[in-house]
Amino acid sequence: MSTLAWSDDLALGIEQMDQTHQEFVALRAAVEAATDEQLLQRWKDLIDHTQIHFDNEDKWMRDTNFAASNCHTTHHKAVLDVMREGLNYGLKGHFVVVRKMNAELATWFPQHADTMDAALSDYLKRIGYDTVTGHIAHPQTMPEQQIHGCSGSTDTDLTAGEQPAACGH
Ligand SMILES: [Fe+2]
Ligand SMILES: [Fe+2]
Numbered sequence: 001m002s003t004l005a006w007s008d009d010l011a012l013g014i015e016q017m018d019q020t021h022q023e024f025v026a027l028r029a030a031v032e033a034a035t036d037e038q039l040l041q042r043w044k045d046l047i048d049h050t051q052i053h054f055d056n057e058d059k060w061m062r063d064t065n066f067a068a069s070n071c072h073t074t075h076h077k078a079v080l081d082v083m084r085e086g087l088n089y090g091l092k093g094h095f096v097v098v099r100k101m102n103a104e105l106a107t108w109f110p111q112h113a114d115t116m117d118a119a120l121s122d123y124l125k126r127i128g129y130d131t132v133t134g135h136i137a138h139p140q141t142m143p144e145q146q147i148h149g150c151s152g153s154t155d156t157d158l159t160a161g162e163q164p165a166a167c168g169h
Contacts, residue, residue, distance in 0.1 A: 002029035004106035010113055012121040016131045020053045021113060028109070031102045040090050043098050047083050054080060056131070057120060063134050064127060065142050071150040072116045079108070116150045 006025045011018045027046045034042045054076035061070060082101065089097035128137025136142070 002032050002106075003103065004028060004109060010110065012113065012118055014121045014124060014131060016056070017117065017121060020049075020056065021109075021117075023049060024053060024109065028102060028105055031098070032106075036095055039095055039098060040087070043083075043087055043090060043102070046102075047080070047087060050080060050083065057117070060124060060129065060131060061120065061147075064124065064129055064136065065146055067146040067148045070148050072120060075112075075116060075150075079112075119150055 002025075004025055006022050010021060010025075012021075024046075027042070027049050031039065031042045031046055054073075058073045058076060061073060062068065066073070086098050086101040124131070127139065127141050129135075130137070
């Protein structure tokens with residue numbers, strides 16, 4: 001059995017985000033179940049899907065007044081860089097690196113969903129952002145200043161101590 005399974009506890013209430021997250025969980029499990037022959041293709045599939053997953057969330061943030069260098073987007077880039085580094089190891093025959101990284105994603109994903117993605121989904125719901133059309137129903141509830149942190153605020157609507165943890169890996 002996979003070390004990470006989808007459950008409704010992981011749902012955040014933004015349909016497109018939840019759909020993508022379910023796909024991520026399934027693709028990560030497929031890597032876990034892969035034979036050595038299947039491993040690199042499945043890892044590439046997970047990287048390709050994760051690129052689209054993160055690109056979508058990054059776009060939603062740009063659409064809703066996050067600075068391009070905000071904490072959540074920066075974290076996405078770091079995770080993808082590490083996954084691609086894992087692929088390079090795998091291409092040299094170091095499959096154990098890919099398998100270990102994939103196992104770490106089973107821990108990373110629920111933490112990311114519970115912190116950065118949950119904060120983003122709460123913010124998007126609050127301002128009435130439609131991920132399909134890009135329409136914002138309640139623009140008056142958006143902060144005037146650009147958002148640099150991991151959440152829907154210009155400064156600290158994450159409690160002290162929560163933000164460094166969310167940004168620190
Ligand atoms: Fe996500
Ligand atoms: Fe995210």
